[in-house]
Amino acid sequence: MMRRLVPLLAGLLAAAPAVAQAPIRIGLSAPLTGPDSAYGLGLRQGAEQAVADLNRASGGRPRWVLVPADDGGEARQAAALAKKFAADGVRLVVGPLESGAVAAAAPIYEEAGAVMVAPAAAYGPLTGRGLWNLFRLGPSDAQQGRAAGAYLAKAFAGRRVGILSDRSTFGRGLADVVAARLKEAGMAEVLFDGFPRGTRDLADLVARLKAARLDVVYFGGLAPEAATLLHAMREAGLGTTLVASDGILDPAFAAAAGGDAEGTVMTLVPDPPRLPEARGARPAPRSPEAESVAAGAYAAVELLAQATERAHAADPKTGRIADGRKVAEVLRAGPSRTLLGSVVFDARGDRAGVPIALRVWRRTPDGRLDYAGNDAEP
Secondary structure, three states, X not given: XXXXXXXXXXXXXXXXXXXXXXXXXXXEEEOOOOOOXXXXXXXXXXXXXXXXXXXXXXXXXXXXXXEEEEOOOOHHHHHHHHHHXXXXXXXXXXXXXXXXXXXXXXXXXXXXXXXXXXXXXXXXXXXXXXXXXXXXXXXXXHHHHHHHHHHHHHHOOOOOEEEEEOOOHHHHHHHHHHHHHHHHOOOOOOEEEEOOOOOOOOHHHHHXXXXXXXXXXXXXOOHHHHHHHHHHHHHOOOOOEEEEOHHHOOHHHHHHHXXXXXXXXXXXXXXXXXXXXXXXXXXXXXXXXXXXXHHHHHHHHHHHHHHHHHHOOEOOOOOXXXXXXXXXXXXXXXXXXXXXXXXXXXXXXXXXOOOOEXXXXXEOOOOOEEOOOOEOOO
């Protein structure tokens, strides 16, 4: 992989008629502390290696400099960091990770003329706010909902479908998108209902599911509530299939749901590629959380660097970018070649044609529950 990437980057840089002499800064807004710090470390590892590979491809000169900073995974801290980056003249930003942090920081970056690529933020409305500067690499919740709806329409055609949510903005949004996709396919759910997060007694709801004689239930929500729902259905003798989003992609899901999770279908991003091996160095060990986001951060740096070169946006003497609009225009024009493959953004800033996989939780020979490699058949 490394042998293919370096010539690609070198060719891109050599093709630019005006080469910036001073280093160009790329800011990283990531949860380097707090509960999501494992993901933040992955973002930092991916972004740092991308910058190193870019500099190596340009002959070893420090053309690019990463400025990593901790946003704690919190909206307020991410907004404060955005103001600092803006004041310091950083106009290219990777991150933040969490949707709430992106929502708080994006308008500040827009006002400052900074363009940002969020590797993983999934909340659908983020890119529907008319911001010119925000781009998203991972699938939105709405894209996952459409994929789940298409799967249900095909795999359960002519059968009885129920849709539930945890009544949060996240869960209800997914449920609404799935219902809309079913309607497009000429189907309609038999039951549309929900229960608040933290609910433990689902006897009345499960009685309604049983009376509706459902073949499959889509659930928009997170792992704890999904496990509670599965337990309640199985205790009531319902073998109904459960379909959900990567909201249940939580190490605690299999432990909480136990054997009741077997057969559950989940939409998620396919396993990301591993970072290319750094020349002359052993690959740094990465946790599963870090591995899941490192490639996205690497690709985000690639995108920002390529677009900056094509737009000739940086001042050759200072490396500063006065306004990121030219960079954003190039990103929207696409396509761009990255570690994740060819990337094209739509008018909203969402990645077009983002791949979404459907996996099934199944018991492994050693008794564990896992989804890896278990593709759902439509």
